[in-house]
Amino acid sequence: MAHHGPDGRRLPYLAVFGLLLGMFLAxxxxxxxxxxxxxxxxxxxxLDHLPWVVTAYMLAGAATTPIWGKLGDLYGRKATFITAIALFQVGSLLSGASQDMSQLIAFRAVQGLGAGGLMVGALAIIGVLVPPRHSGRLQSMIGVIMPIAYIGGPLVGGLLTDHLSWRWTFYVNLPLGAVALLIIATRIHLPPAERVRARIDYGGAALLTTAIVVLTLLAGWGGSTYSWSSPQILTLTAVGILSLAGFVAVERRAAEPIIPPRLFHDRNFTxxxxxxxxxxxxxxxVTNYLPQYMQFVQGASPAASGMLLLPLMFGMLGAQLLTGRLISGNGRYRVYPILGGALMIAGALALLPLDVDTxxxxxSALTLVIGAGMGLVVQSTTLITMNSADPRDMGAASGTVTLLRTIGGSLGIALLGGLYAGRMRDGLGAHLGPAAADQLAVGGDLTPALLPGLPAQAGxxxxxxxxxxxxxVLIGAAVLAVIAFAASWLIREVPLRDGPPTQAGPEPGTHAATRR
Structure with missing residues (x-):
């Protein structure tokens, strides 16, 4: 049966495929x-800068997502989306050509700037092309690409690193992005629309970005690169406090704040x-440091280490799908974040016995438990967020829950990544001496492929x-899971709405897979 758009024509499925491809890249x-x-x-x-390869990308994407949405309203959604893909492509090309870690981190930030507009741009265009009565099928299509990305990402990254080079984990975006650009430029024809005079909260975005970067630096540097009482850390602390206070003040006065303060008046939302x-x-x-163990200790290739993480990914996705089905059936959700927190604690502790002889x-099998726990919490927090927000705030609420998850990931990987690097250097120093430890950890002489060629003692x-x-990392993850478990008991079982608000479609930064 053919489905037709607002103007009576058949829906442009090829155009929608181009949009989904852009979302898939992000x-x-x-x-x-x-x-x-x-x-x-x-x-x-x-090694000390490793967390920033991930963090720079995430921070740039998170900080610019709300701005891309407003730019689409101001200057046209199609042009803005094409610009975001082009910027993402430039960042991918430069990242693949990086010659040192500082360049890679900077170019990953450029890539993240573009990525911030991929999800929001695609969803905004879909909202124009597809009427609400036909959005169910597209929601399912969007839901499918999330598990493909979750499962395929580590595998594709490993295969490319094994058979070509790590640089191809970035270069692979170029042909995919080119196809998306070609389809969008030639197949998407949006109806003329009145330009919205949206007010972009540049002040709030700048203060929030500053606060996140400062907190991430504090998490990564405090107690390792610099002592907690050093001038650098004290200065960063002051800047972070001032930025957060300024952000709260700006959001209270902004006409269209990035994060409306009124959302946090609801206990469950908070x-x-x-x-x-x-x-x-x-x-x-966990997902960024388990491959280190799989490759260095287990001797797995990058592709095999992606395969060894499949239980974690399947556990996470299975928990999300099952939770969505169960909540839809009985409308009760409070038990799932509690159970998720418990499983995250159990999963982190189950992985602690891992050693060189495991x-x-x-x-691989032991990662299933923590994956299931994460899936339960991700799914339930998204649902609780959407159930706690007023219809007028659906977009801001969906963006906020993803933004907070991104900020948590940035700070977590900085804090626990710093702990990982410090413990690794201490361990190498204890067995090989400080000079050899610095040479291996910082000097760039250590890859999983070179490990078998090292002397037995060094290996x-x-x-x-x-x-x-x-x-x-696992001890830190267990502590965070304990806090999550304790907080989840405070959630109240507020009845779910009978149906979603009719005007609230998918919004920037929300994975549709988590809103089924």
Missing amino acids: MLDGLIVGTALPTIVGDLGG LAQILSFLVGAVMLS APVTA DAVRMAVTGGLHG
Whole structure:
């Protein structure tokens, strides 16, 4: 049966495919780099800067997502979306050509600036092309690409690193983005619309970005690169406090704030944002540092390390799908974040016994528990957020829950990444001496592929040091999961709405898969 758009014509499925491809690029690139990180650090050096390869991309995307949405209202959605893809392509090309870690981090930020407009731009255009009565099928199509990105990202990243180079984890975006650009430029014809005179909250965006960057630096540097009482840390602390205070003040006065303060008057909404922040920290830290263990300690190739993470990914996705179905059936949701927090604690503790002698299949299977816990929390916090917000605030609410998850991931990977690097360097120093430890950890002489060629003593020291670093990450993840578990008990079982507000479609930054 043919479906038709607002003007009576058949819906442009090829155009929609181009839009979905743009969304897929944004989802994929947050995951595809994880299995390549050990090789990247070994090639470029700078273990201490490893978290920023992920964080720079996430921060730039999170900070610019609301601005891209307003730019689309002001200057046209199609032109804005094409601009976002082009900027993402430029960042991908430069990232692949990076010659040192500082360049890679800077170019990842450029890539993230473009990525911030991919999701919001695609959803905005779909909202114009597709009437609400036909949006169900598209919601299902959008829901399918999320698990493909989650499962395919680590696998594709590993395969590209194995058979070509880690640089192709970035170059692969170029042909995909080119196809998306061609389809969108030639197949999407939006009806003329009155331009909205949207007010962009530049002040709030700048203050929020400053606060996030400062907090991330504090998490990564405090107690490791600089002591907590050092002038650098004290200055950063002051800047962070002032930025947060300024952001709150600006949001109270802004005509169209990035995060409307009134949302936090609802207890469940506030708790959902806390849980989203915490699960983001656990999720990004575990999924980016488990491949280090799989490759260095288990001897897995980048592709095989992606395969070994499949239980975690399937556990997460299975929990999300099952939770959505169960909540739709009985309308009760309070138990799921509680259960999710408990499973995250159990999953982190189950991984703590991992050592240099653990069988790869055992290490892989043990990731299932923490994956299921994360899936339960991600799904339930999104649902609680949408149920707690007024219809007029659906867009801001959906953007906020994703923004908080992103900020949590950025801070978590900085804090726990710093702990990982510190424990790894200490472990290498204890067995090989400080000079050899610095040469291996910072000098760029260590990749998983080179590990078998090291002297036996050095190889064993590296394996033990990486295992010790992972244990630090897992202990931190367990602590964050305990906080999430405690906070989830405060959620109240407020009856779900009978149906979604008719005017609230998918909004910027929301994975449709989590809103089924």
